[in-house]
Amino acid sequence: MSDAGVAARLGPLLHRILGPDLPVRVRAWDGSEAGPEGAPIFVIRDRRALRRLLWKPGEVGLVRSYVAGELDIEGDVVGALAALQRVLRHGDEPIVLTSEDKREIVRTAVTLGAVGPEPKAPPEERGQGPGLLGETPVGFYERMLGPSRSFGCGLWDGAVNLEEAQAADHADLVARLGLKPGAQVLDLSAGWGVLAALLAAEGAQVTGVTAFTGSVAAGVTPVPEPGGGPYDLIVAPAGTEPVPRLAARLAVLLKPGGRLLARQLVHRQGAVRRPFTSDYVFPHEELATLGSLTETLDAAGLEVRKITARREDYARTLRAWAANLQRTWTPDDQGLSRVWLLHLATTALACELGRIGLYETEAILR
Structure with missing residues (x-):
């Protein structure tokens, strides 16, 4: 397409919002394009996307436009977001615009018919729709996770694919844990019981915390929340459980000398925070830093014995889940798919850039 039509008229507006060197190429609703060749392509399907950006310049407007289906991203979503974040460096803070910038943007928006009242936020935002983790259907998780049906980091x-990576991780965990027959184990993120079943095959008595009680693997006792005990071992392999908040409770569930092996996403000290993109899926759950995580475990009576960084592995796992989701996209779950794809992509990007990290912590109850 030539740089004519709506895209050409959008050019000055985009330069004022994103800077003189556009990091992306834009395709407008009339098929016209503007921006550097070979750059990630953002497709503006509806004028309403521009209106959102008028009201919320920056990450907030972009995210809402994408979740609402007014804006699309072609190809590698992680790469496209990385290009944008080079100019949107302050997370959910609005872009600072001069008075002249604002006048020019409004003039352009008027000529394109994009001026009007602020659109409502998509229903998926902040617990008002299906975007929250606890409200995602089981079948959706199966499509996103793929045949291995595992929430764990590969x-x-x-490994050449996700299934091999997760099978290798499970085998490594089972070997390192070295469970004795009859050991009492609690899996905090059992899901369908894939890892829990392997631990049970070693002779352990495994209780799994899961919402999928109707389809958990044989040999695993499903429960809706942590309880019972005392346990010889508690594992949290997925990285999604709020271990700092649960630390005192987990210590009570362990036998003296019992072990905790937990993976936890943490925020790197001093890294730029981008909380808005996670609010759709994990609202109100602030990531700890590695230092505060170890301090919390220590205060609960858990002596940290080993910490292993898994940031790169987790980024590749997130990318694989995002690819699964894009391959199985359906019109019926478009809003939910967009929420999850955005979350997976931004979290993978944050891992790759070192803003957050996944750490595996091994501790014992003193």
Whole structure:
């Protein structure tokens, strides 16, 4: 397409919002395009996307436009967001515009018919729709996670796909844990019981915390929340459980000398925070830093014995889940798919850039 039509008229507006060197190429609703060749392509399907950006310049407007289906991203979503974040460096803070910038943007928006009242936020935002983790249907998770149906981080050294990576991680965990027959184990993120079943096959008595009680693997006792005990071992392999908040409770569930092996996403000290993109899926759950995580475990009576960084492995796992989701996209769950794809992509990007990290912590109850 030539740089004519709506895209050409959008050019000055985009330069004022994103800077003189556009990091992306834009395709407008009339098929016209503007921006550097070979750059990630953002497709503006509706004028309402521009109106959102008028009211909320920056990440907030972009995210809402994408979730609402007014804006699309072609190809690698992680790469496209990385290009944008080079100019949107302050997370959900609005872009600072001069008075002249604002006048020019309004003039352009008027000529394109994009001026009007602020559109409502998509229903998926902040607990008003299906975007929250606890309200995602089981079948959706199955499509996103793929055949392995595992929420855990894969071990990618030598693996060629997600299934191999997660099978390698499970085998590594089972070998390192070295469970004795009869050991009492609590899996905090059992899901369908994939890892829990492997631990049970080693002779352990495994209780799994899961919402999927109707389809958990044989040999695993499903429960809706942590309880019972005392346990020889508590594992939290998915990285999504709020271990700092649960630390005192987990310590009570362990036997003296019992072990905790937990993976936890943490925020790197001093890294730029981008909370808005996670609010759709994990609202009100602020990530700890690695230092505060170890302090919390220590205060609960859990002595940290080993910490292993898994940031790169987790980024590749997130990318694989995002690819699964894009391959199985359906019109019926478009809003939910967009929420999850955005979350997976931004979290993968944050891992790759070192803003957040996944750490595996091993501790014992003193």
